[in-house]
Amino acid sequence: MPHTKFPQIIVFDVNETLLDITTLEPLFDRVFSDRRILREWFAQLILYSQTMTLSGIYIPFGDLGVGTLRMVADIHQVTIEESDIAELKERMSTMPAHPDVIPALTRLRDAGLRLVTLTNSASGASPTPMDKAGLSHFFERTFSVETTSKFKPSPETYHLVARELSVETSDLCLVACHLWDTIGAQAAGCHGAFLTRYGNAMLPAPGVPVPDLVASELTVLADQIIGRQ
Structure with missing residues (x-):
């Protein structure tokens, strides 16, 4: 699906993408x-x-x-x-943030981008794992798939974020270190930014959606996202 401009709303997966x-x-x-x-x-x-x-x-x-x-x-x-x-x-x-997370989120926030999270984990009592990792203040909203009673990469999970933010899925870019997550997001109409953390790689098979952006460091991916604005 062609998009005329790159989204300004960046949706982050949490487990392994942000938290180690x-x-x-x-x-x-x-x-x-x-x-x-x-x-x-x-x-x-x-x-x-x-x-x-x-x-x-x-x-x-x-x-x-x-x-x-x-x-x-x-x-x-x-x-x-x-x-x-x-x-x-x-x-x-109590999983800590990866070392590249706070620098990357700082760059994205300073560039004026809107940041939210979408996680398979249920929302819990405060302080949340994101609170403990010192990341919560970067995000305007946090979404859990429990609202849909479906796990990613179900289309309903990505549509939940778009609906709650009153935008189209094409206005969202999902950042994840799991290709199955970016595949699901792109199939739902979002952009996909793939972070190739250890143990994660591209799936070279015909018909598999190719992420819009790929990098092995979140800071590099952040610069790519900013560069597309």
Whole structure:
């Protein structure tokens, strides 16, 4: 879909895009003796969140995360204790921002762009993970998919943001380090900006929407967005 001008409303994914999930690695290192199981757990969490949406079922992301941890433990024949679940919840609520996040958000804000977030995570009590990471003040609104009872990349999640801001989806640019998220956003009529953080890459297959912008650092992506204004 051709757009005449680049959006001034930038919609950020939160988990892994802004907040560093590698701070969960010590838990997986201790429980599974392999910190790489974090990636398996997260991939399964995304798979089953999307399965729930396709099946017409909604379970809060945090509950699904706990269930997925138990499932992965069963697969690897490892015992999960209640203390491990408590540690997962604590670590997920205190993930720090990646080093490039505050500089990038500062540039975008100073350039006059409007910044909001859209996350699979349910909205929680204050202080939120974004509050604890020192990021909340950059954003005029925070959106959770719980409002739609569907997970990204369901079109309804992106339409929610457009509707709440009284704009078209073509007025939005989604920034995410997951290609499945930018694919969903672009299919819903948004622009897509893909951040290739570790463990994430392009999907070179015919018909897969190519992001409007791609960079490996959020500061570089921010400069690309500003340059398109």
